[in-house]
Amino acid sequence: MQAVLGEFIGTMILILLGGGVCAACNLDKSKAQNGGWIVIAMGWAMAVTIAVFISGFMGPAHLNPAVTVAMAMTGAIEWSQVVPFIIAQLLGAIVGAILVWLAYLPHFDVTEDKDAILGTFATAPAIRNIPANIITEAIGTFVLVLALLAFGKNDLQFGNNVFAVGAVILAVGLSLGGPTGYAINPARDLGPRIAHAILPMKNKGGSDWGYAIVPIVGPIIGAIIAVLVFNLF
Template sequence: MDTSSMTQIFSEFLGTMILILLGDGVCAAVNLKKSKAEASGWIVIAFGWAMAVTMAVYISGFMGPAHLNPAVTIAMAMAGNFEWGLVVPFIIAQVLGAVVGAFLVWLAYLPHWNQTEDQGAVLGTFATGPAIRNYPANMITEIIGTFVLVLGLLSFSQNTITDGLTPLIVGALILAIGLSLGGPTGYAINPARDFGPRLAHQLLPISTKGTSDWAYSWVPIVGPVIGAVIAAGVYMLMV
């Protein structure tokens, strides 16, 4: 593997780490007891995640494509915009970055975990979960949200965008998805974003954490991949 490929793989690790550090960081700020942002609500979380994506793309985008999401990587390869041979290394880097990002959130909020007795709030800092547990419906929500994400990302390439503005536009797309479609499942729309932090939740020594809800964990993996594949197929029909 050449130096350029290694740099791109590292950029996926770094970017996904920043994404989760800031994204799960805003969840921690809202969910955890005695945080200065405690109970500040969904709007704060949606804006926080939008800015997390924006900053992660800015930080990592000069080294690589800044997918930061296995579903996006798969879709880009399907659409002919990315090399299939790098798909698996990218996904591994993204998951590892997500685990490290979640670990850093744990460190940043270290005194607050044992102050928070609500196990759902602790898990919700790391991973997504359904407002109403209905696996077919939850799957549909994740498919739709990821379809919008990936179709948007692919369509942006057909527009003339001023240099340096693309990460802000991607952040606006994430904000729109979070505000409009995030209510049912917490809008994972990214398998690494959910699986990596859920694994960190399983491993970290948090006395109040409870279960990591692995029974639900397949939904934010399978749903986004299906949504991304559908979006890539629609895009290829349009261009």
Template sequence: MSADMTQIMGEFIGTAILILLGGGVCAACNLNKSKAQNAGWIVIAFGWAMAVTIAVFISGFMGPAHLNPAVTIAMAMNGNISWGLVIPFIIAQVLGAIVGAILVWLAYLPHWDETEDQGAILGTFATGPAIRNLPANMITEAIGTFVLVLALLAFGNNDLQFGNNVFAVGAVILAVGLSLGGPTGYAINPARDLGPRIAHAFLPIKNKGDSDWGYALVPIIGPIIGAIIAVLVFKMF
């Protein structure tokens, strides 16, 4: 396998693991008769932070482990990867996210029929706003991703060993989730929202309702804007 294909596979596998564990904690907290039902926001925030950490450890030996189209675009802007890898990485990330969401569905297979709340089901797959105001929601997503990408760029300039670097990334995800996740559920990653939303649309889930495609552009465009601004700010210094 070529070096580029190994990196692309790393993005696919890593993003699948990210969504399996991250979507898994949402399923655990949202779905009826789950032992973790109603465990709350802190559990979800910690679950996503650990999901990112584990996914980066698993895929990091294959490539840069971006697992996020906004991060991939930012790293290309900063010169860390070639622009020729951007589209293949993004495709791999979205496909990996779809696979990860399907694995969550399989892991919680009996619980979907027991859950009638359409919002809880969709919330297991995709993000949604606490108050629906698309411009404000997009600003929130941009700010959260700005923090994430600026931190990633800064970590690259620090003398951190690989393991410490990965745990630092998990800490950023936890901080963003606890501090900035309330308004929109902090997608801060277009693939994290789009892939599972696609899976939600085609999976045979009883009572699933609408996939809310009217909101879907917010967790795609907002993170990309935030990532671009982070690179521009980083390059000022």
């Protein structure tokens, strides 16, 4: 139960800080409005770093269903833990997104751009091409999971390991995030997308459920391929 709680709290913090930087850059009258892609990429990298530090003493701090599946494939966790971890991650992501909404409530009220509001919660492609978008998400997650597996073989201390994970998130965001916004985490997209659908925001549009499959399927595919490649060595 402690590990499951760690997944919930860690993912909540991840989305609070990661979604928070999206809100800061996207919403009207925010002091960080138009901060740009580098600010968002740095914000997400630090969000992952802080979230792992906060939850790491309670459990493995996957904070990502794709990572959980990958670690079950390697035997690092039992398969029986996969569903409870993923449920905790999804619920944590929903709560984290709601906290972002509360933190920026006046800014959501004055923002009329529906895409900017949705972009605070969920990812969207720069060019909508579902097969290509899935490939992009798979490649980004492949890099993430392969790096996580490699870090485990490099005998890094916990603190160094956490900062290394943040560096990977930053690298993926800057180098591979342009096409899809690099969800690379099904809970990161699905949880906030659910929050967007249920929250009473006066200027919101649709939650774009037609795209929601991409940040679920792509990361899972990428994680599985990363494990298969890692097992070759």
